Amino acid sequence: MDVEPRAPFLVERMRGFDTTIFAQMSALAQSTGAINLGQGFPDTDGPAAVLDAAVEAIRTGHNQYPPGPGVPVLRTAIAEHQRRFYDLPVDPDTEVLVTAGATEAIASALLALCEPGDEVVMFEPYYDSYAAAAALAGAVRRTVVLRAPDFALDETTLRAAFSRRTRVVLLNTPHNPTGKVFTPQELSLVAGLAREHGAVVVSDEVYEHLLFSDGPTRGRHTPIATLPGMGERTLTISSAGKTFSVTGWKVGWVHGPRELVAAVRAVKQFVTFVASGPFQPAVAVGLGLGTQVYADLAAALQRKRDLLCEGLRAAGLRPLVPAGTYFVIADGADLGYADGLALCHDLPRLAGVVAVPVRVFHDDPDAGRSLVRFAFCKRDDVLHEAAQRLARLH
Numbered sequence: 001m002d003v004e005p006r007a008p009f010l011v012e013r014m015r016g017f018d019t020t021i022f023a024q025m026s027a028l029a030q031s032t033g034a035i036n037l038g039q040g041f042p043d044t045d046g047p048a049a050v051l052d053a054a055v056e057a058i059r060t061g062h063n064q065y066p067p068g069p070g071v072p073v074l075r076t077a078i079a080e081h082q083r084r085f086y087d088l089p090v091d092p093d094t095e096v097l098v099t100a101g102a103t104e105a106i107a108s109a110l111l112a113l114c115e116p117g118d119e120v121v122m123f124e125p126y127y128d129s130y131a132a133a134a135a136l137a138g139a140v141r142r143t144v145v146l147r148a149p150d151f152a153l154d155e156t157t158l159r160a161a162f163s164r165r166t167r168v169v170l171l172n173t174p175h176n177p178t179g180k181v182f183t184p185q186e187l188s189l190v191a192g193l194a195r196e197h198g199a200v201v202v203s204d205e206v207y208e209h210l211l212f213s214d215g216p217t218r219g220r221h222t223p224i225a226t227l228p229g230m231g232e233r234t235l236t237i238s239s240a241g242k243t244f245s246v247t248g249w250k251v252g253w254v255h256g257p258r259e260l261v262a263a264v265r266a267v268k269q270f271v272t273f274v275a276s277g278p279f280q281p282a283v284a285v286g287l288g289l290g291t292q293v294y295a296d297l298a299a300a301l302q303r304k305r306d307l308l309c310e311g312l313r314a315a316g317l318r319p320l321v322p323a324g325t326y327f328v329i330a331d332g333a334d335l336g337y338a339d340g341l342a343l344c345h346d347l348p349r350l351a352g353v354v355a356v357p358v359r360v361f362h363d364d365p366d367a368g369r370s371l372v373r374f375a376f377c378k379r380d381d382v383l384h385e386a387a388q389r390l391a392r393l394h
Contacts, residue, residue, distance in 0.1 A: 013135045020128055021360045025344065034348035035386045037308075038356040040176070040326040042377045046244035047286060047293060054249075054282035062278040068269055070098025070253065070280060077284035078253050086223050088231070094258040097265050100275035101250040102206045102239040107133040108268040109202045109235055109254065110168060114139040118167035121199070123153075125361030125368055127176050139167070145367045148331065149320050151180040155189055166197045171224060174207040177361055177373045178329055179322020181217050191227045200260065201225075201234045206252075207325045209243045209294045212302040215323025219298060225256070235260050240283040242326070243297065245377075249279040301326070301376070304383060308376040311387025315351070316394040326377040329358060333370040335393060340372040347372075352389040 010018070022039045029036035045051055062071075069075060075092040082088040090096060099105040106129060110120065116138030122130050124143040134141045142161040146153065169190060173182040182190070194201050203224050213219040225234040239252035254264055309319040309328060317330040332343040340357035347353050358371035376383060 013138065014132070017132045017135065021356055022128075025354050025356050028345075028348055029354040032348040032352070032354075034352045034354045035382060035389065036354045037374045037376070037378070037386055038344075038354045040375045040377060041247045042245040042326075043379050043382060044245060046246050047289065049289065050240075050244050050246065050282050050286040053285040054279055057278035057281045062281060064277060065274050066098075066277045066280055068274060069093075069265065070096065071277075071284075074098055074251075074253075074280040074284040074287075077287040078255060081287045082223075082236075082255065085221075086226055088223065088225060090255050091258070095261055096253060096255045097261050097268065098276075098280060099252040099254060099268060100272040101241060102204060102237050102252040103129050104250075104268065104272060104275075105237045105239075105252050105254040105264070106130065106170070106202065106204060107136060108264050108271055109237070110134055110137040110139060110170075112263040112267040113137075113200055113202075113260075114167050117165065119163060119165040120168045120170055121158075121161045121166055122170040123172065123175070124363055125177050125358050126170075127172060127204070128361060130170055130172075131363075134170075140165070141363070142166070143363050145362070145364050146175070146178060146180060147367065148178075148329070148371060151175070151178045151320075153182065153186040153189065158189060158193065162193050162197050162199075164197075166199045169194050169199050169201045170204070171201055172204040173224075174205075174211055174221070174322075174324030176207065176325055177327050177356070177358055178320070179325045179327050181211060181215050181221075181323040183216055184222060187222060187224050187227060191224055191230050194233060195229050199233070201230065202237065203234055204237050206237070206239045206242045208238055210298055210301055210326070211324040212298065212305065212322070214302075217323070232257050233260075235264065240279075240286060243294075244283070244286045246279070246283075249276055249283070251276045251279050251283045304376045304378070304380065307380065307383045308374060308387065311383070311390050312374070314387065314394060315390035315392075317390075326375050327373050328376060329371050329373050331370050332372050338370050340368070340370050343370075343372055351392050353386050 025038035079090040079092040114137040241247035337343040358368040
């Protein structure tokens with residue numbers, strides 16, 4: 001007699017991760033015709049030199065499997081980028097691994113480093129893939145809440161998150177979804193506790209070039225790997241998607257000590273094997289662009305941030321002005337919404353705009369409940385139209 005497969009089919013540790021909030025809100029934008037300021041992707045392409053290099057790579061036969069660690073020209077460009085901007089010495093042959101975006105790098109790192117029951121310290125609100133990646137690894141997340149309005153790191157709370165089971169600290173700066181940039185003092189605190197507990201730091205730095213000149217670090221990014229004693233215990237992750245406005249290319253990377261990178265590579269090869277063949281040499285071109293190109297990208301995004309913040313103020317919302325990234329948070333309580341999710345469901349009807357509720361990035365049910373996140377990595381005309389629509393709320 002045939003036996004029916006056992007249900008439910010999804011393993012317990014992954015229940016609750018079925019549909020992301022980004023997919024839900026993007027579908028809402030599409031069904032209502034609202035402007036989608038929920039999902040963080042640009043609506044313009046990146047530098048022409050980078051796009052042209054991709055076309056040239058496709059036309060000249062770079063369309064088959066690239067080498068497992070990544071094409072040599074990109075690994076060399078990553079190493080040179082880290083030396084140029086941060087004075088970090090990186091061996092492109094043994095200390096760099098190219099991945100299918102930063103999301104795969106994070107998941108592969110946690111799968112490689114964590115045994116079931118190991119603990120991962122992370123900061124909430126967190127990018128949603130962090131919780132899912134920890135669950136995939138069977139790890140336990142220990143979260144540290146960053147609270148509005150300044151999202152400052154509380155030392156007592158951070159210390160309480162560490163234990164003898166701490167295996168990884170998952171850091172994200174500049175931080176999504178808050179736009180916070182960790183200060184040198186905060187980075188030193190995280191670094192000291194990681195060293196004290198023998199933890200590896202996995203540092204997600206995909207917004208490293210999207211810092212603003214009026215932030216606490218004056219637009220300068222500091223990788224935690226540059227702090228004393230941290231180079232040997234840090235995996236630094238970044239990607240081309242945010243810097244060069246090519247989120248669909250899915251070219252990310254991780255670098256660090258060869259033993260840690262080898263561990264990630266052992267897992268990654270059985271996840272995607274390889275990816276993005278013709279885009280890898282194009283990203284190498286991007287990483288070699290002049291310093292002014294990077295500065296101009298950040299300045300243009302800062303102007304867009306200011307444009308949207310003005311629109312939010314005109315709508316009766318007080319934006320929590322970010323120091324970096326694509327995103328600005330506002331408090332729905334200003335409009336009488338104690339629940340940001342309710343506001344996000346109503347915004348398409350009230351103003352023809354879609355945002356994302358911050359509460360879904362929290363474990364703490366009371367933290368961030370009324371906050372909503374808007375993306376400003378859009379064309380100026382889209383942001384102007386969104387601002388005009390939001391003014392209907394006031």
